[in-house]
Amino acid sequence: MLIDLHCHTLPLSQCSSLVPEELVDLARERGLDGVVLTEHDSKWDEATLAEVRKRTKFLLLAGVELTTDRGHVLAYGLRPGQRSLATLAEAREAASADGALLYLAHPARDGLLRMDHEIVTSVVSVEAVNGSDTRLQNVATRGLAHGFPLPGIGGSDAHTLREVGRAATRFEARIENEGDLLAALRSGKYEAVMLD
Ligand SMILES: [Zn+2]
Numbered sequence: 354m355l356i357d358l359h360c361h362t363l364p365l366s367q368c369s370s371l372v373p374e375e376l377v378d379l380a381r382e383r384g385l386d387g388v389v390l391t392e393h394d395s396k397w398d399e400a401t402l403a404e405v406r407k408r409t410k411f412l413l414l415a416g417v418e419l420t421t422d423r424g425h426v427l428a429y430g431l432r433p434g435q436r437s438l439a440t441l442a443e444a445r446e447a448a449s450a451d452g453a454l455l456y457l458a459h460p461a462r463d464g465l466l467r468m469d470h471e472i473v474t475s476v477v478s479v480e481a482v483n484g485s486d487t488r489l490q491n492v493a494t495r496g497l498a499h500g501f502p503l504p505g506i507g508g509s510d511a512h513t514l515r516e517v518g519r520a521a522t523r524f525e526a527r528i529e530n531e532g533d534l535l536a537a538l539r540s541g542k543y544e545a546v547m548l549d
């Protein structure tokens with residue numbers, strides 16, 4: 354299954370110009386089997402998401418992209434709720450309490466690879482393919498993923514129509530809900546792919 358693990362939509366990410374229904378239409382058209390909404394510092398509530406899922410008949414899940422003192426971190430499996438996670442240490446604590454997985458987002462975006470002991474011991478891997486980064490940035494990041502317990506993930510980081518479907522993660526397992534996604538991530542049986 355091809356799932357985009359990194360997308361932004363309105364109204365939770367004000368920097369995006371997409372609403373979930375638009376994103377789903379394009380994702381389906383461009384060959385994806387599912388998308389995970391990773392809004393900045395907020396997570397869609399399950400009831401709203403379930404409604405959109407029912408209406409669109411498309412796999413739509415929620416993660417979150419946390420803004421931390423060590424850069425952006427993609428989190429899957431965090432419980433929704435108002436928590437201030439301003440530091441990577443706090444994100445790590447929340448992730449371990451919730452059984453969530455953290456991946457360092459677009460590690461090469463700022464022109465240097467952000468990597469040190471704190472990061473290496475806080476995340477399970479990195480976002481190895483980001484559809485909004487350059488080819489060179491993605492080449493650098495792919496190598497980085499080899500040093501972590503799990504493979505790197507892939508996502509479009511879509512904020513507009515243009516980026517939808519550019520990158521994704523290919524899973525061996527069948528994924529129908531957040532629990533399946535977490536199990537599939539933990540299994541390590543997936544790979545990051547660039548799609549255009
Ligand atoms: Zn980001």
Ligand SMILES: [Zn+2]
Pocket residue numbers: 359361418510
């Ligand atoms: Zn993002």
